[in-house]
Amino acid sequence: MSKFFMNDRKNLINDAIDGVILSAPHGNLARLEVDPAIRIVVRRDWDKQQVALISGGGSGHEPAHVGFVGKGMLTAAVCGDVFASPSVDAVLNAIVAVTGDAGCLLIVKNYTGDRLNFGLAAERAKSLGYQVDLVMVGDDISLPDNKQPRGIAGTALVHKIAGYAAAQGQSLAEVKALAQQAIDATASIGVAMAGCNLPGEGDEESERIAPGTVELGLGIHGEPGVSTLETQNSREIVATLVENLQRVVDKQARLAVLINNLGGTSPLEMAQITKELVHSRLGDAIDYLIGPAPLVSALDMKGFSLSAIALNETFDTALKAEVEVAGWQPLVKLAPVPQQKAEKVSRHVSAEPSDNPQVKQVVATVTQTLVDLESALNKLDAQVGDGDTGSTFASGAKAIAELNEAGKLPLADLAALFALVGDRLAVVMGGSSGVLMSIFFTAAGKQIEEDQDVAKALLAGLQQMKHYGGADLGDRTLIDALQPALEALDARGDLAAAAKAAKEGAEATAKMQKANAGRSAYLSSNSLDGIKDPGAVAIEKVFDALARQ
Numbered sequence: 413m414s415k416f417f418m419n420d421r422k423n424l425i426n427d428a429i430d431g432v433i434l435s436a437p438h439g440n441l442a443r444l445e446v447d448p449a450i451r452i453v454v455r456r457d458w459d460k461q462q463v464a465l466i467s468g469g470g471s472g473h474e475p476a477h478v479g480f481v482g483k484g485m486l487t488a489a490v491c492g493d494v495f496a497s498p499s500v501d502a503v504l505n506a507i508v509a510v511t512g513d514a515g516c517l518l519i520v521k522n523y524t525g526d527r528l529n530f531g532l533a534a535e536r537a538k539s540l541g542y543q544v545d546l547v548m549v550g551d552d553i554s555l556p557d558n559k560q561p562r563g564i565a566g567t568a569l570v571h572k573i574a575g576y577a578a579a580q581g582q583s584l585a586e587v588k589a590l591a592q593q594a595i596d597a598t599a600s601i602g603v604a605m606a607g608c609n610l611p612g613e614g615d616e617e618s619e620r621i622a623p624g625t626v627e628l629g630l631g632i633h634g635e636p637g638v639s640t641l642e643t644q645n646s647r648e649i650v651a652t653l654v655e656n657l658q659r660v661v662d663k664q665a666r667l668a669v670l671i672n673n674l675g676g677t678s679p680l681e682m683a684q685i686t687k688e689l690v691h692s693r694l695g696d697a698i699d700y701l702i703g704p705a706p707l708v709s710a711l712d713m714k715g716f717s718l719s720a721i722a723l724n725e726t727f728d729t730a731l732k733a734e735v736e737v738a739g740w741q742p743l744v745k746l747a748p749v750p751q752q753k754a755e756k757v758s759r760h761v762s763a764e765p766s767d768n769p770q771v772k773q774v775v776a777t778v779t780q781t782l783v784d785l786e787s788a789l790n791k792l793d794a795q796v797g798d799g800d801t802g803s804t805f806a807s808g809a810k811a812i813a814e815l816n817e818a819g820k821l822p823l824a825d826l827a828a829l830f831a832l833v834g835d836r837l838a839v840v841m842g843g844s845s846g847v848l849m850s851i852f853f854t855a856a857g858k859q860i861e862e863d864q865d866v867a868k869a870l871l872a873g874l875q876q877m878k879h880y881g882g883a884d885l886g887d888r889t890l891i892d893a894l895q896p897a898l899e900a901l902d903a904r905g906d907l908a909a910a911a912k913a914a915k916e917g918a919e920a921t922a923k924m925q926k927a928n929a930g931r932s933a934y935l936s937s938n939s940l941d942g943i944k945d946p947g948a949v950a951i952e953k954v955f956d957a958l959a960r961q
Contacts, residue, residue, distance in 0.1 A: 414609070414611065414612050414613060415712075416610075421611055421612045424494075424611055425451060425471045425491060425493060425494070426451065428471065428474075429443060429451055429478065430443070432453070432474075432478050432479065433453065435738075436482075436738055437738055438482060438483075438736040438737075440455055440456050440457050440482050440483065440736055441453055441455065441456060441478070441481055441482070442455075442456045444488070444505070444506070444509055446505050447505075449499070449502075450498075450499070450501065450502040450505055451490070451492075451498070452488055452489070452490050452491070452502060452505060452506045452509065453478045453481050453488065453489045453491070454481065454506070454509060454510055455481060455483070455486075455487055455488070455510075457483065458487055458510055459512075460510065460512025460514070461512060461514065462514055462579065462581060463514045463515055463516065463517055463577075463578040463582065463584050463587045464487040464488070464507075464510040464511045464514070464515070464516040464517070464578075465485070465486045465487050465488075465516075465517050465571070465574055465575055465578055465587075466486065466487060466488045466489070466490065466503070466507060466510065466516060466517070466518050466519070467480070467489055467518070467519040468491055468492070468506075468526075468530075469490075469492060469498070469520075469521055469523070469526050470492045470495040470496045470497060470498075470525075471491050471492060471493060471494050471495075472494040472495050472608075472709075472710065472711045473632060473708050473709055474706070475706065475707065475709075475738060475739025476567065476568060476707060476708040476709070476739065477489035477490075477491070477571075478491065478739075479737060479738045479739025479740075480568065480572075480575075480739050480740060481737060482735060482736040482737035483579070483737075484572075484575050484576065484579050484733055484735030484737065485571050485572060485575035485735050485737050485740065486519075486571055486575060486737075487578075488506045488509065490502050490503050490506045492525075494610065494611060494711070495633040495634075497523070497525030497526045497528075497529045497530075499529060500529045500532045500533045500536070501533075502533075503518070503529055503530050503533035503534075504533040504536050504537055507533060507534070507542060507544060508537065508540070508542070511537070511544070513543075514543075514583070514584060515542070515543030515545070515583075515584035516537070516542065516543065516544045516545075516584070517544075517545050517546070517547065517588055517591065518530050518533075518534055518544065518547070519546075519547055519549065519570055519571060519574060519591065520546060520547070520548050520563070521548070521549050521562070521563025521564070521567050522549060522550040522560055522561060522562055522563040523562060523563065523633075526563075527548060530546060531546065543584055545584055545585075545588050547570070547574075547591045547592050547595060548563065549563035549566060549567045549570050549595050549598075550562060550563055551564055551565070551566030551567070551598045551599055551600040551719060552564045552600055552601065552602075552629070553599045553600065553601050553656060553657070553660050554601050554602070554637070554638050554656070555638055556659075556660075562632075564600045564602060564631075564632050564717060564719070565600050565602070565632075565670055565672035565707055565708040565717045565719045566595075566599070566600040566670070566719040566721070567708060568670065568707040568708055568719075568740070569598055569668075569702075569719060569721050569731070570591055570594045570595055570598070572730060572731055572733075572735070573590060573591065573593075573594040573726075573727060573730040573731065574587055574590060574591040574594070575730075575735065576730035576731075577590045577591070577730065590726065594721065594727065597665075597721050597722040597727070598719060598720070598721045598722075599657055599719070599720055600670075600672075600717055600718065600719035601628070601629065601653050601656050601657060601718060602629065602630060602632075602653075602674060602715055602716065602717030603626050603630065603637070603641070603653060603715055603716065604621070604626060604637070604674060604710075604713050604714055604715025604716075605621055605625070605626045605627075605644055605714050605715060606619065606621055606676065606713065606714035606715070607620055607621065607630070607634045607713060608634050608674075608675065608676070608712050608713040609711065609712055610634075610711070620636075621640075622640075624642070624644060625640050625642055625643070625644070626641045626643070626644060626649060626715070627639070627640055627641075628640070628641055628652065628653075630710075630713070630715060631710075632674070632708065632709075632713075633710065634710065634713070646681070646684050646688050647688050650685060650689055650718075651688075651692055653718050654689070654692045654693055654694045654718075655693075657694060657718065657720050658694060661694075661697075661720050661722060662722050663697075665697065665722035665723065666697060666698075666699045666723045667720045667722060667723060668698070668699060668700040668701075668702060668720070668721050668723055668727075668743060669689065669694070669698050669700070669701060669702065669718055669719065669720045670702040670703055670707060670718070670720075671686055671701060671702070671703040671704035671716065671718060672704075672705070672706065672707050672716060672717045672718070672719060673704060673705060673709065673716055674706070674709050674710045674713040674714070674715040674716055674717060675706055675709035675710055675711050675712045675713050676711075676712035676713050676714040676715070677714055677715060677716050679704075681716075682704035682705075682716065683704065685704065685716055686701065686703075686704050689701075689718065690746065694720070698746050699728075699745070699746060700723075700743040700744060700745060700746060701743070701744045701746055702731075702742075702743055702744070703741050705741045707739060707740075707741065731743055761828075761834075761835035762832075763825065763828035763829075763832050765819055765821060765822060765823075766821075766822045766823055766824035767819070767823055768823040768824045771824075771826070771829070772816060772821075772823050773961065774958065774961075775813075775816045775823070776813065776816060776817075777954075777957050777958055777961050778809070778954050778957070779809040779810070779812050779813035780809075780813065780957075781809075781953055781957040782805045782806055782808070782809035782950060782954065783806050783809050783810060785802055785805070785806070785953055786803055786806035787802060788802065788949075789801045789802030789805065789946045789949065789950060792943070792944065792946045792949060793946040795943050800842070800843075801845070801946040801947060801950070802946070804842050804843065804845045805841075805845070805950055807840055807841055807842065808836075808837045808840055808841040808846065808849065810840075811836055811837075811840040812833055812836060812837075815832075826857075826860050826864075826866065826869075827857045827858075827860045827861040828857070829857070830853045830854070830856045830857030830860060830869070830873075831853070831854060831857035831858075834850045834851070834852070834853030834854035834855075834856075834857060835850070835854070837849045837850045844881070845947075848877050848880070849877075851873070851876050851877050851880055851881075852870075852873040852876070852877040853873060855872055855873040855876035855877070856869045856870050856873030857869075858872075859872035859873065865902075867898060867901040867902035867905070868902060871899070871902060874891070874894060874895060877891075878891060886924065888924040888945050888948075889921075889945060889947055890945065890950065890951050891948075892917045892918070892921050892924075892945065892948050893913075893914045893917035893918040893921075893945075893948035893949075893951035893952050893955075894914070894917075894948075894951045895917070896913035896914060896916065896917040897910040897911070897913045897914035897917065897951060897955050898910070899913070900912070907955065907958050907959040910955050910958075910959070911952075911955040911956045911958070911959035914948075914951050914954075914955040914956070915952050915956065917948060917951075917952070918944050918945070918948040918949050918951065919944065921944050921945040921948045922943055922944045
């Protein structure tokens with residue numbers, strides 16, 4: 413089954429080109445209308461006074477090549493079908509459309525179809541009286557003995573350097589010479605853990621590479637790699653790529669390195685890869701990073717490549733020159749990761765212990781009740797959740813009970829007590845429950861400083877817990893028991909009334925067909941029917957114990 417968003421396979425490339433032109437940030441692109449079968453994107457602001465630069469090839473390598481059309485880089489890009497070279501006629505029409513007296517340079521990736529079609533188009537253009545020359549990019553070093561190395565992501569560096577030379581008004585011979593120097597100074601190697609999915613086709617190719625391995629030197633059209641690495645560890649893989657680059661890069665050279673996403677690697681992974689590169693054996697030689705970003709992709713291939721270019725003064729200037737294209741990434745001067753000192757903020761509440769026998773008994777009753785309920789609540793939660801509600805509440809209760817028994821709580825100061833309990837629960841209770849109960853007691857402590865009414869303070873804490881937690885009455889949570897209990901306590905000042913309201917609220921949760929919060933939210937109504945919410949049961953039992961003490 414295809415893993416590709418598209419409307420009509422026959423119009424895919426035309427549609428994609430239109431999308432690129434419509435979203436061009438500089439509004440400087442146009443489609444050259446000569447024939448429905450010919451796909452050429454050109455600069456709208458081109459006046460033929462300078463050397464024209466044309467590149468292209470099969471589609472599927474976006475942003476190459478259309479993403480590099482614009483001031484400072486390419487004059488035109490000729491687009492073939494996915495991974496298929498454009499026709500001779502398409503290339504010839506591009507040459508004729510953009511070439512003036514200054515001439516035209518074709519920048520071609522070293523694949524047979526591109527060499528032949530661009531080459532024949534160049535010869536035909538010459539016969540028509542145009543000055544045309546051609547360079548072939550062969551930056552792939554994964555096959556060191558190959559006499560015809562492939563052109564891969566390093567092609568974008570050649571586009572940039574040649575584009576700078578053309579923008580400076582240099583002659584065709586000068587632009588070609590500088591482009592060739594860039595080609596000779598550039599080396600690339602890539603790796604992938606999965607191939608690419610072709611539009612309208614199955615996923616056999618993308619799943620060819622064995623799990624837990626990667627292929628070194630995988631081609632940008634999905635061609636098999638030259639060797640298999642039995643690892644997916646980013647540090648080990650980057651070290652292998654760097655080792656290969658160091659064999660061909662001048663050891664004395666300062667480098668710019670392009671970190672190229674082959675299309676299907678997440679930004680998180682690309683950031684990790686960047687860090688590994690900078691800390692690799694090549695790191696000390698790197699002056700600039702380009703990317704990480706897709707510059708020459710392979711549809712959705714799960715992989716990346718590194719392209720290193722040995723810098724000189726001209727390359728340095730050319731690579732940093734501003735352009736008006738969508739696909740290029742500006743150079744980043746490599747520097748150590750900045751560290752900005754700051755003092756760690758760690759708010760732990762402390763309060764002078766104080767005594768209040770009545771409050772001490774309330775704390776003891778609440779905590780002992782929750783400890784005793786651990787097993788029962790866990791069993792109940794196992795039916796509607798992940799079976800840990802009892803343990804979660806018991807862990808918090810035990811921690812507060814220990815402080816209470818040791819005489820370390822500010823029992824005579826409820827504001828300080830609530831604040832301290834809230835602080836401690838955030839540490840000792842697991843998951844979201846600990847945070848919610850911490851919010852509840854912390855907000856209640858703040859409120860009681862202003863209004864000594866305990867019920868109103870606890871209601872204020874409940875309001876904040878609802879605000880941050882997102883649950884409310886009827887959502888089948890402990891709120892269904894806690895809110896009625898606190899409202900009854902506020903209205904009557906009577907623990908018996910509060911306990912009755914809590915019990916009714918807990919029993920109501922057994923009849924609720926849908927939970928809107930917590931893990932129970934993922935269960936069907938049949939799984940919940942007749943079962944009380946464990947948190948609501950905990951509240952019910954706590955108020956019952958308080959009413960009976």
